[in-house]
Amino acid sequence: QALRQTWAYLAPALLACGGLALVAGAHMLGQLLLIEGCLTFALVYLxxxxxxxxxxxxxxxxxxxPALLAACLWLSVDVFTILPLLQAFLILTIAAERAELAQLSLGARxxxxxxGLASALVLAASGSLLWPAIGTRAFGLATLATAAWLLRDDVARRMVRTEGLRRYNGAALLAGYAWLGVAGLVWLVGGVPGGDAAYxxxxxAVFLGFGVSxxxxxxxxIFPAVLGRPLPxxxxxxxxxxxLHAGLVLRVVGDILGRGLPWQIGSVVTVLSLLAFAATAAFSAVRA
Structure with missing residues (x-):
């Protein structure tokens, strides 16, 4: 949207088609589409x-x-191995957007x-491929430092004390940063996730608690700028x-207790939160 070049829309189109191909069971096709999507995305940013x-x-x-590296490596390794690379991509993309949107409140530094944090995240995520025990803990430290920086310096702490859209925006940002800190702490303390619960x-915590929040x-x-329609x-x-966040809390409690009913309820609630978000956004756009 910012580049205003038609070819740039190939990036989200290829990534979306790759995701749909994976869901449909066309694994190899989905992986290749993701590689092409990540490559096109890199060209857009360049x-x-x-x-x-x-x-x-x-x-x-x-x-x-890290996104392109992860997509290429997925042809020969499992997702577990490339997880730090995938998370580094998401964390850096969002952190850079927040720094761009809130430059005045974040300060001159x-x-x-x-x-510095971006370099640490990419190096640590790449290092986790060669030295998993050290690399994952370094990635956890860099993730925790990023979450602490955003929590301390972002304007969200002031926005949450206002009302309306600003309060909603601030609450969603702070909750997302908190979940990013949780993920960083788990990576730092545990290193390579040793069981299903930590994984x-x-x-x-990163893809739902941070990303979706x-x-x-x-x-x-952002949606009005992209879609050309108001979303009040x-x-x-x-x-x-x-x-979303209540479901994630239940899910984590369930992980601590060894799965069971809290984990199942939390899983269902997070799914309902995404459906409710889509319905609420559509309703708001139509009413506008």
């Missing part, structure tokens, strides 16, 4: 960097490196800190946000 050669854009370019926590936070701000804030948007 084109943006050529137009605006700034450190923030350079970090976004860097975020595509925000960009150098982001560049379940780091996967869902960021999507919910920015939906009323409505109090009903608190429902999917609350369900």
């Amino acid at each position: 084109a943006l960097w050529r137009r605006a050669p700034l450190p923030l854009v350079a970090v976004q370019v860097l975020s595509t490196v 925000a960009v150098p800190r982001l560049v 379940d926590v780091v996967v869902h 960021m999507i919910m936070a920015h939906a009323p701000l 804030y409505r109090p009903a948007m608190w429902v999917p946000l609350g369900l």
Whole structure:
């Protein structure tokens, strides 16, 4: 959308088709489409960097490196092995976007800190391939440092004390940063996840607790720019946000207790939160 070039839409199209192919059981086709999607995504960011050669854009370019590396490696290794690379891509993409949206509140040192944290995340995620025990703990430390930086310096701490959209936005951001910190702590303390419980926590804390919470936070701000339709804030948007984080808490409690009923309930509630978010967003757009 920012590049305003038709070919750039191939990146999300290829990634979406890759995901659908995987769901349909066409595993090899899905993997190849993901590689092409990640490569196209990297070209989009490179084109943006050529137009605006700034450190923030350079970090976004860097975020595509672990994504493309993970997509290529998935042809020969399992997802468990490339998980730090996948998470580094998501963390860097979102952290760079937050630094771009909140440059004034993050302070003059925000960009150098982001560049340093981004370098640490990519190096640690890459190192986990060669030295899993050390690399995963270093990745956990870098993830925890990123979460602490965002929690301390982002404007979300002030927004949550206001009302309306700003309070909703601030609450979603803070909750997402908290889950990112949980994942970093699990990586740091446990290293390579030694069981299903630790693996379940780091996967869902980052991709749902952090990633989806960021999507919910920015939906009323970013979706209108992309879709060309208004998506005004409505109090009903608190429902999917609350369900998401309540479901994740139940899921983690279930992991600690050895799965069972809390884990099952938490899994269902997180699914309901995504459905409720889609329904709420659609309702808000139609009403607008």
